[in-house]
Amino acid sequence: MVKKKTILVACGTAIATSTVVARAIEEGLEERGLYVNIRQCKAAEVPSLVADADLIVATTPVSVDKDIPIIQTLAFLTGIGKEEVIEQIVDYLKD
Amino acid sequence: MEALEELMVGSAILLGYPAKDAEGVISELGRLLFEAGHVKESFVQAALDREMSLPTGLPLMGGHNAAIPHTDVEHVLKPSIAFATLAQPVNFHNMVMPEELIPVSIVFLLALDQPKSQVGMLQEIAGILQKPVLIENLVKAQSSEEVVEIIKNRADTQ
8 A cells, every 4th residue: 555645734823724724635635535644834843844744735935955845825725726736736646 | 613703703893994004904903802802912912923924915816805814822812803894905915925915905803712723713714715706795895794794694605
């Protein structure tokens, strides 16, 4: 069995935004039959958690040293381009 | 979770508020939540500080943009939402791209008291933000009762 990929979902304060985004990603991927680990954090915590992640999705700017795809998007809050972002996530997870 | 409309504070709904800038509308809405006894006095400054470092402007699909200022749970006594439409749009920084300014005409100031329990609140608000018709109706609302009605009946609006 293929190891589940891990998506790090980051927002400003991790109060609620990242949870909304995490659920939307989970739903979008499950509709496509994909299951992943999702970990939520504050943008500031990204550098310390990035080692175990395969992809970062953030609603605020984040910067890391690791060579890892980062999607910065508000699509899961505003709905704009949501399907495209899910497709983008699916693409990254294939590798 | 309580229904979204039950979290709205009637005395903290402003329509056509003549804010000069983002700070003006956050301060006024925060003051109203404080007067209603929903937040501590420290809330306004904390919300302003947070907006400076982690802005909350959201460009939307229709002709109007929104902002969802909020801050740490320690400044909140009771979960609630203050709401404003603005006489003239004021600039907020874009959440995902802070160097970009976006003109905002609708503001939800969120008072969240526990990190996880208010996920539903934000999810419901995101649902509203994703429906241009609802945003248009909110911008046009003439009374705070109308705002609450629009939010209450949001599921019926496409």
